[in-house]
Amino acid sequence: MITLKSKREIEKMAESGALLAGVHRALRNFIKPGITSWDIEEFVKNAIESQGAIAAQIGYEGYKYATCCSINDEICHGFPRRKTLKNGDLIKVDMCVELNGAISDSCWAYVVGEASPEVAQLMDVTKKALYLGIEQAKVGNRIGDIGHAIQTYAEKEGYGVVRDFIGHGIGPTIHESPAVPHYGEAGKGLRLKEGMVITIEPMINTGTWKMKMDSNGWTARTLDGGLSCQYEHSIAITADGPLILTSQGEEGTY
Ligand code: MF3
Ligand code: CO
Secondary structure, three states, rough: OOOOOHHHHHHHHHHHHHHHHHHHHHHHHHHHOOOEEEHHHHHHHHHHOOOOOOOOOOHHHHHOOEEEEOOEHHHHHHHHOEEEEOOOOOOEEEEEEEEOOOEEEEEEEEEEOOOOHHHHHHHHHHHHHHHHHHHHOOOOOEHHHHHHHHOOOOOOOOOOOOOOOOOEEEEOOEEEEEEOOOOOOOOOOOOOOOOOOOEEEOEEEEOOEEEEEOOOOOOOOOOOOOOOOEEEEEEEEEEEEEEEEOOOOOOOOO
16 A cells, blocks of 8 residues: 655655754765774664664664664675675665654765776666666656656666665655656556655676675675665655755766
């Protein structure tokens, strides 16, 4: 069942999203060679809780941390850990914030120190793919239009689009209907309606889209050991077009 959100509910989700976006902006200066992903976890948890919000990933389906910190070939659901990050590492930090009962969800990619050309290119294409998908998230379009825009662009650039993890509806709970794949056919699938709130969160790989699961049962990594990147926003579908609830104020530059 898909729940449509009222203007008031969307305003609350935007407040949650603004808090989350502020945490990501703060991470830009925090992430540097020599720190660990455990340092990121503590920084994020404290930033969320000190502002009176809840780090909503903790306890979700038994997950233990405020963040997922997925490094290099890790696609998603990497555990924060006490391993030192080194120059050139690509880290994706994913988090969910609950504020006044409204949840927002956003993942952002960071390079530790300086990016190699390979990392810079992958980050650039992944972010553009996200915004191409968001552009399609408007009333009257279909779910397939979002995935189609992302897949055709990413594959034209020679990259693989992860199939095993997809975007989702979001609201009072992290994962709601509908499912939002980052691949698909234009004009196919459910029609988008005013009041739907979804995430778009493409995971793009330098090589194959296929993944393997770590023995911890959570962390997915690329089957061929290639790099994986991800950016994610929470988006409300409004009469005026897609509203990015987790905006860091950079739209228009893409
Ligand atoms: N933020 C993740 C997403 O984009 C949720 C991860 S599930 C958790 O869907 F258990 F790791 F929190
Ligand atoms: Co999500």
